[in-house]
Amino acid sequence: MTDHGQSPRGFDRRGFLAAGGALGSAAFLQGLASAQQRTVHRAPASTAWQRIELDLVATSGTVQIRAGTPTNVYRYTGTLQPGSLGTLANIPGSHLGPILFARTGDKLVTRLDNQLPEDHIVHFHGLDVPPAMDGHPMDQVPPGGTFEYHFRIVNRAGTYWFHPHTDMLTAEPVYAGRAGLLIVSDDEEQAVPLPRGAYDIPLVIQDRKFDANNQFVYTPNAIEGFLGDRVLVNGFENFTISAATRVYRFRVINGSQSRIYKLVWSDGTPIVVIGSEGGLLGAPVTLPYLMLSPGERVELWADFRSKPVGTQITLRTQVFLGAGGTNGQTPFDVAFVSIDRAEPETLVLPPVLSAYTPFNPTSAVNYGNPRVFPITMLMGTGFVLNGALFQMSAVAPNEIVKRGDLEIIEITNTGAPSVAHPIHFHGRHFQVLSRTNVSGNPSYYAAVSAGFADHGWKDTVLVWPGERVQILMRYSQYTGLFLYHCHNLVHEDMGMMRNYRIDP
Ligand SMILES: [Cu+2]
Known part of the structure; x- marks a missing residue:
């Protein structure tokens, strides 16, 4: 931990927050890496599908996002039933989560338990499921109610997510913290030489506004929606990735209410996209910047092998005009990459990522x-x-x-x-x-x-x-x-x- 402090005890506010962000990030990444290691050692889906039983509780709580008073949040907590072979990563210190790792073909049984004082239903965003399993507002359950989802994951490997879909009550519960990820793998994706484990990192981008007591402030309007004045990644401020001179795969999810991002790397490196909402592209695409609107997801290939140890690179959103209201008119630093160690790297950007045929x-x-x-x-x-x-x-x-x-x-x-x-x-x-x-x-x-x-x-x-x-x-x-x-x-x-x- 670096001491940025100028006070005698070495912890001024800025230093504490920076360290807190980095520590939160480190715990997040560690937990995630071990979850992914366990996941990739499962039997291939082609030989046997697995039954995953997930208990998902919609509840409330507090998390320590900033120094001082904890922030009141809504959240999901997840538990896998014994015998389930999927892998679940709960994110310590974050309002987000859990992250479920599964494979195409898996049968997912989810028991939603609504422990909140309002109606609730969950939608698994991006999955091709029967309408009765889709989290339509007509299926929302009252406080204390439960809903059981049971469906086969037929989608290909990709980064999916789940969030509320309650009638006229989706925006604020998501804002208050309710959203989790479902990361699906399949044989085709596993066969591609891509960064995995600790080098495969989801980045859920959400803007927020805090009051002086560290509580979320929600001030939507009919035109632009809601725009916060700071950007959290995976529930943390100043999200910092302690990186090696390796290639990383970042699964970027725009989980914001309304904010659109124009993402760039601070060192001018182009954005290399390898995946979208439905998983790997046919071939990588290089863009000067990337527009990402709420609900959209991409997978990025980020190659740091030529960067000297000590390099700091920032994922930023740039200013743009015309999106409505003030959306896009404020630049933000989104996430920080601190390249702090040398490691050998053998991966090369695959020219072909998956079988993809454009419709005629x-x-x-x-x-x-x-x-x-x-x-x-x-x-x-x-x-x-x-x-x-x-x-x-x-x-x-x-x-x-x-x-x-x-x-x-x-x-x-x-x-x-x-x-x-x-x-x-x-x-x-x-x-x-x-x-x-x-x-x-x-x-x-x-x-x-x-x-x-x-x-x-x-x-x-x-x-x-x-x-x-x-x-x-x-x-x-x-x-x-x-x-x-x-x-x-x-x-x-x-x-x-x-x-x-x-x-x-
Ligand atoms: Cu709209």
Whole structure:
């Protein structure tokens, strides 16, 4: 521990906070590395699937995020039933978690126990599950209630997460601390020479505001949503990674309410993306910067082998304009990498990461006639999708689709005030087909458009003001009601959410 202190005891406020952040990070990383080591030694999924039984309690508590008074939080605590072969990492000192490691094909049985004084339901974000297991608000349970999820993980390896999806009560519980990760592996992913264990690190980025007594302050508004004045990673301030001269795999999750990030490395190294919401890309993609909106995830390849020991590199978000309100107008240091030891490294960036075939748009059943969902604003209510506020179980005629169909969906953001919206579809992952800046400010657009995280399998897509974005989605084999909504959680709670229905 470095002593930054100037007081006689060596602990001024700044020094204590810096050390606290680093210690929190160290404990987090250590716990995670050992959990991952245990996970990768499991029997391959191709020979046997495993039954994972997870008890998940939605509860409240306090965590020591900053010096002084602990912060009151909402959180999940997780316990695996004996005999479960998945691996669970609870994150000491963080409001986030737990992190469940599983494999494609595993049967996941989750018992949610709502020990909070409000209704609650959990959604496993990114998983292709039957509607009854999707955490629809119609399934939310009252205080003291329980809900049992039982489904097979059919998704490929990737970084998924779970969070509340309660009717009009998603944003604030997530803000108060409720969110966890589900990291899925499979044979294809295991066969790729990538950083693993202590070199494979999730970074959950969330902005927050604290009052003078270290409590979270929540001040949402209808336009920009909620923007904090500091950025936490994995629940810690000044999240610092004590790194070797090795290659790291960072799984970056934007778990913020509303904040969009324009991520860069402080030393000018380009951003190398190897994965998206639905796991590994077909091939690595190099970007000058990366736009990451709430709900979006990427996996980054970060190669520190040529950095001298003693180098400090920062993952930063840069200023950009035009996203709505003040979103993007403040730069932040997000996470710190301190390269403090030399280690040999043999990994090279694989030119091929996975079997990935782009859909052929001419194969879509509605080629030439996309299904259009406009973003507009209803006066007196807020932003809406497809012209109407969320209705618990209703669908409009143009929200009924057919199981297994490949379709082009077009989301337009040309009829509402200039606010960017991350649009998330439950059910199957999709591919981004095209973007057209129809009416957006060209200079604002030019400063962000080279960094959209559009590659690979997606479940959330950022739709910029003035844009028309087309995606290609093959609907799930599961029939029934699924949600699509804005992942600006404040907008979602205000009704920027609709059902679509998959018919047989
Ligand atoms: Cu929105």
